[in-house]
Amino acid sequence: MxxxxxxxxxxxxxxxxxxxxxxxxxxxxxxxxxxxxxxxxxxxxxxxxxxxxxxxxxxxxxxxxxxxxxxxxxxxxxxxxxxxxxxxxxxLPDYKLEQLWFDSAHHDSAHHDSAHHDSAHRGITLMLDGIQDPGNLGTIIRTADWYGVQNIICSPTTADCFQHKVVQACMGSLFRTAIYYTDLKSYLAKHKPYIIGAVLDGQNANEAKFPKDGCLLIGSEGKGISDELLPYINLKVSIPRIGKAESLNAGIATAILLDRLAGR
Amino acid sequence: MxxxxxxxxxxxxxxxxxxxxxxxxxxxxxxxxxxxxxxxxxxxxxxxxxxxxxxxxxxxxxxxxxxxxxxxxxxxxxxxxxxxxxxxxxxLPDYKLEQLWFDSAHHDSAHHDSAHHDSAHRGITLMLDGIQDPGNLGTIIRTADWYGVQNIICSPTTADCFQHKVVQACMGSLFRTAIYYTDLKSYLAKHKPYIIGAVLDGQNANEAKFPKDGCLLIGSEGKGISDELLPYINLKVSIPRIGKAESLNAGIATAILLDRLAGR
Missing domain, CATH: 3.30.1330.30 (Ribosomal protein L30/S12)
Structure with missing residues (x-):
């Protein structure tokens, strides 16, 4: 007992x-x-x-x-x-956000000036700004794992990925994905990765030319991407709507854009 | 009071x-x-x-x-x-499944032999086989509304769409979508619509040729599409996986396939 x-x-x-x-x-x-x-x-x-x-x-x-x-x-x-x-x-895994850049580019520590940081940013990284629903966050982590995304950078306002509901919704993907929490504005200002931002008034995602490497930035369900992050977006995209729903669930929008990016 | x-x-x-x-x-x-x-x-x-x-x-x-x-x-x-x-x-809306066919094809009741039923099946209809999580069902209804799907046919094992959690997750899309509950096997046997089935071992959805009209059939998270419905599928498709997650959430899979179908 x-x-x-x-x-x-x-x-x-x-x-x-x-x-x-x-x-x-x-x-x-x-x-x-x-x-x-x-x-x-x-x-x-x-x-x-x-x-x-x-x-x-x-x-x-x-x-x-x-x-x-x-x-x-x-x-x-x-x-x-x-x-x-x-x-x-x-x-609890202890992922170091600084290592994301050096590890993925196999640089040694002597070379990590800012330009190298950016070139080290291979493939698609997901960036979440304030996803608060644990079920949504779990589904996003699971979907990212499906599409081969290995790193997810979250704002401090995003739900804690080690809480019960997220762990459940992840279906094991949590253990294969490095998840970091950091102030996104400072991070973007310092590292300047190529940012694809999901917004409501962006370029039609059917026509957009997506890069091979970059960050897909997803905002919160209610408020979208924070104003302070908007200036860092290089490519604003929107998922074209055919019917009448006002918006898509944040997890669904992430999945559809990851699917588009994966196709490049 | x-x-x-x-x-x-x-x-x-x-x-x-x-x-x-x-x-x-x-x-x-x-x-x-x-x-x-x-x-x-x-x-x-x-x-x-x-x-x-x-x-x-x-x-x-x-x-x-x-x-x-x-x-x-x-x-x-x-x-x-x-x-x-x-x-x-x-x-509670009282949608009549029989009317789905005649209404959409503007046939009068004298002409509804089985061949006409099939041709009446315009655009994409969603068919859900045992989606039990209310949040998932709500998200699916909302996504269907985004992609202009006006009719959803559910197995009796699918969650009731008028329960609180579904209504909440629908964000209003419930009021614009006709949702029917019926035994899917009898329905398919009788009406024989063109069925696109989401399965794990189907044709790569990137290479599949989707028709303009048809039913997208989505199975339950745990069990997939029921065995008894498999013989009615005309096109089996799978979403290609790049990473390591074992499967996608049913709502996510629905969204990605609706997005592909919408692009045709």
Missing amino acids: LSRNEILFIKELHHKKGRSEQLLFVVEGSKSVSELLGSKLGVKKLFSLPKWLAENQKLVQRVEEVHTISEKDLERISQHKTPQEVLALAE | LSRNEILFIKELHHKKGRSEQLLFVVEGSKSVSELLGSKLGVKKLFSLPKWLAENQKLVQRVEEVHTISEKDLERISQHKTPQEVLALAE
Whole structure:
């Protein structure tokens, strides 16, 4: 049986404060935990019903601490309405935004002047300005992973990607994608990557010429891209509308534009 | 102040049984209610804080019964965590699936043999097989409206589109889209429309030749398209994957394929 302290410890990880202090986050359910165990992220503890554990002995070998627990205990620590088989505590990845540039261009640290930073920006990076709905954020991370986007840079106003609902909606893509949080204005001012911005009054995305490398910048559902970021956009695009809906969900708009960019 | 009976009556509409009995559904919030009042749907009752009502006098003229209520009363009848200004009871639309064919082709009833039914199928109709997540369904309806899809045919296993979460996620598109529920197998066997099916092992959607008219059939997130419907698919397509995610969210897949179809 789980101790009261153990339960309290896990419950603290349901909040951002607890995650930042312990540098751990919670992953639940067979599908997500299997993807976690197959990823590069560290896994500190795992709590499983006997059945799941018996079927996944090989997968859990790399976990520091494995606990067999009862359904009742799993209910106590789960955030699911109907808890599923297994719950793991994973180490919060410590992605360094500065390394995004050097790593991807294989520069050594002697060469990183600003021009090199920009040329290091290979492929498509996603940039999210204030996506607050956790389900939306999770879907965006999953879609980005589908389209081979490996880096997502988020404004501090974007939802925390290690919270339960995002982890669930990501379906494992969270463990394959580097997600950074930073002040986007300072970042853009310093690095000046090529920015494709999704706006309502931009060029028709059917006619736009997309570059091979660049950042796709998506604004929040309600407010769009922040005014202070608009001057940094190199290519403003809009998804042409045929019917009558006023706007598209931010996740849908991201997906359609990533699909267009992938086609280049 | 609202009577206890009035409150109970509205709360019954939060459930499918209540909606079917009363032929009414609940719409909440300024944005959705404004869209409702601008649509063709009947609006039976409206409950508003004094401020919203004062600002929207013209809009509410067509409502049978308008009540000014307090914030406390609004809280009592709302399904929102933080209730918003206004709540309306709209009449459940009674779309007849049989009319979809005759109306769109302007045939009179003397001519509706099966061949005519098929030719009546103009533009793109969406067909949903077991989309159970209400947020997903709402996003799909909104996206369909963006792309000019006017008819959505759902399996009985698809979520009820008049429940709170779907209404919210639709952002008004629910009031412009005819949504039908029927047994898809019987329907396809009888009408034989051209079916484009989203599957995991189909033709690359980048290379597929899409027709101008037809049904886009989307399966459920977990199970895909039901086995019994597979024989009716004329064109199986898949969205090419570049990265590593195992699948796309059903709403995202729908959006990307509608975007491709819209481009034809």
